[in-house]
Amino acid sequence: MNRMPSNFWSGLAKAGLCSLLLATVACASLHAQDAAAAVAATPAPEAPAAEVVAYLPQKVADIMWLCLTAFLVFFMQAGFAMVETGLTRAKNACNIMMKNLMDFCIGALAFWAVGYAIMYGTHGNSYFGWDADLLMLGSGTSGQDYGLSASWLFQVVFAATAATIVSGAMAERTKFIAYCFYSLIISLLLYPVTGHWIWGGGWLSSMGMRDFAGSTVVHSVGAWASLAGCIVIGPRMGKFTADGKINPIPGHNLVLTALGVFILWFGWYGFNPGSTLLAVGGISHIAVTTTLGAAAGALGSMLITWIRFGKPDLSMTLNGTLAGLVAITAPCASVSTGGAVAIGFVAGILVFLSVLFIETKLKIDDPVGAISVHGVCGAWGTLSIGLFGSRAIDLPYWSDTTAIADGLFYGGGVHQLFVQFVGVASVFAFTFVSAFIFFKILKATIGLRVSAEEESMGLDVAEHGQESYPNFVVRE
Amino acid sequence: MKLIIAIIKPFKLEEVKEALAGIGIEGMTVTEVKGFGRQKGHTEIYRGSEYTVDFLPKVKVEVVVSDEMAGKTVDTIVKAAKTEKIGDGKVFVIGVEDAIRIRTDERGDAAI
Numbered sequence A: 001m002n003r004m005p006s007n008f009w010s011g012l013a014k015a016g017l018c019s020l021l022l023a024t025v026a027c028a029s030l031h032a033q034d035a036a037a038a039v040a041a042t043p044a045p046e047a048p049a050a051e052v053v054a055y056l057p058q059k060v061a062d063i064m065w066l067c068l069t070a071f072l073v074f075f076m077q078a079g080f081a082m083v084e085t086g087l088t089r090a091k092n093a094c095n096i097m098m099k100n101l102m103d104f105c106i107g108a109l110a111f112w113a114v115g116y117a118i119m120y121g122t123h124g125n126s127y128f129g130w131d132a133d134l135l136m137l138g139s140g141t142s143g144q145d146y147g148l149s150a151s152w153l154f155q156v157v158f159a160a161t162a163a164t165i166v167s168g169a170m171a172e173r174t175k176f177i178a179y180c181f182y183s184l185i186i187s188l189l190l191y192p193v194t195g196h197w198i199w200g201g202g203w204l205s206s207m208g209m210r211d212f213a214g215s216t217v218v219h220s221v222g223a224w225a226s227l228a229g230c231i232v233i234g235p236r237m238g239k240f241t242a243d244g245k246i247n248p249i250p251g252h253n254l255v256l257t258a259l260g261v262f263i264l265w266f267g268w269y270g271f272n273p274g275s276t277l278l279a280v281g282g283i284s285h286i287a288v289t290t291t292l293g294a295a296a297g298a299l300g301s302m303l304i305t306w307i308r309f310g311k312p313d314l315s316m317t318l319n320g321t322l323a324g325l326v327a328i329t330a331p332c333a334s335v336s337t338g339g340a341v342a343i344g345f346v347a348g349i350l351v352f353l354s355v356l357f358i359e360t361k362l363k364i365d366d367p368v369g370a371i372s373v374h375g376v377c378g379a380w381g382t383l384s385i386g387l388f389g390s391r392a393i394d395l396p397y398w399s400d401t402t403a404i405a406d407g408l409f410y411g412g413g414v415h416q417l418f419v420q421f422v423g424v425a426s427v428f429a430f431t432f433v434s435a436f437i438f439f440k441i442l443k444a445t446i447g448l449r450v451s452a453e454e455e456s457m458g459l460d461v462a463e464h465g466q467e468s469y470p471n472f473v474v475r476e
Numbered sequence B: 001m002k003l004i005i006a007i008i009k010p011f012k013l014e015e016v017k018e019a020l021a022g023i024g025i026e027g028m029t030v031t032e033v034k035g036f037g038r039q040k041g042h043t044e045i046y047r048g049s050e051y052t053v054d055f056l057p058k059v060k061v062e063v064v065v066s067d068e069m070a071g072k073t074v075d076t077i078v079k080a081a082k083t084e085k086i087g088d089g090k091v092f093v094i095g096v097e098d099a100i101r102i103r104t105d106e107r108g109d110a111a112i
Helices: A006-041 A058-086 A090-120 A132-137 A146-169 A176-198 A203-207 A215-233 A254-271 A283-309 A314-329 A337-361 A370-388 A391-397 A415-444 A452-457 A459-464 B010-022 B067-081
Strands: B002-008 B029-035 B042-046 B049-053 B056-065 B089-095
Touching: A058 A090, A058 A146, A058 A254, A090 A132, A090 A146, A090 A176, A090 A459, A132 A146, A146 A176, A146 A215, A146 A370, A176 A203, A176 A215, A176 A415, A176 A459, A203 A415, A215 A314, A215 A370, A215 A415, A254 A283, A254 A314, A283 A314, A283 A337, A314 A337, A314 A370, A337 A370, A370 A415, A452 A459, B002 B010, B002 B067, B010 B056, B010 B067, B056 B067, B067 B089
Parallel strands: none
Antiparallel strands: B002 B056, B002 B089, B029 B056, B042 B049
């Protein structure tokens, strides 16, 4: 038997206690330094130095909140990777991992170099932002403005979320090099342009459009690019029979998909509450609406699959959970908890109908349901502010001049609904058309799709020369 | 000697093994297999579309016994694997020319 010596544990306990003590002493001395600094900076108060309380400055709290939520949103990349690989075949798992890794890495560099300046530059116009000082985050002088660093970090993980949505929709047939170029373009240009319209002080934000955390800015942009990509590239081999019937291609691991959805939900607590951009009390309401939207979305999907198929379907219910989250992303700070439940529930039903419609009627092959989850439900969530939006709930996060008008169900008429619709439609038009042209260019130049032989072999071996599960029998 | 091949429902494996051990069978080989007979496959739904699973998972049990044990072994397997529902499986009996225990070089009935 290989037992630890009995004094091992007591030794460990002592070591732990020592480090705890050290940490306490270190903290105490830090506080002492702060206190000393405070004393030095201000006229000596009457009270003894020991009673001076060091408060966390609001500015530092804001930066902490922004960084913390950015870390959470970053982890959503892992969620997307798991969802996508679970819903596709084992022979393409390496490829999905590679795409999810590299769309973030290429995208981050592109957003650092140019994207951020287009999205948040104030020297452009209301259609296209620009600020040469923000190119490469003002590399010469950067590192001094911690607020800017936090803002960029938070925005780059959002850009990466938009970029990575396409990976799943075009899975199992896209050339890796073509995907790398796509990652570059969406983070460099497509995402920042419409992002500027809504979040960067562009024309849609002047109109009073509300997309608090990015149902349209982030999710729909990724989905409309996916739609364009799926149309240009065509369905996977064997997805539709010659007479147009659907031949389902089951994913290889629904457990990974479920794990991915839990990770995404967790990350969403950064996505939505972080979009306050400030450490304010209102984050709790946003976290609540986010939770309820997801829960109601899952319930809606579970119920409709149960009714339609006789059994509750896991993969669709997971899509429904994400649909609820995507839908509540825009209105999370503008609706009541009851509104959040309604928005999420409708999204859960909508995603189910949309997945069936896109597959059976439009004959578009989207293996993971990305267009339905992020596009259709992103549009629904954005429009829902025009129905369920409440000025009273929205106001604390904004100001008298920037808060939304009441939605249709709150007696505000159709004004806000119309503004939301203009936002949804214009972002669709710009993103779909430019992504469509870009994918066509890729197709005509470096090629968008792997050969039929490579596709049946699997992209793991064909594109990366390796297998994801070398010691398992992989049937497809 | 006879080779007895039984294709059975996977969840019946434990009962069949116990029953065979009960009549003195000391060894067997088990393989996870897929196939169909009159039962055919069944349909599943994936993301809203129905599809047929033709090959259903089964377990193949292979036992070699002496000629005099063959009848009793078959009866034991059939009794233990029966659910009286379609898909219970089949048993095949094949003659075996010889058997060798590799460790000791024993042959014939002594090797099984």
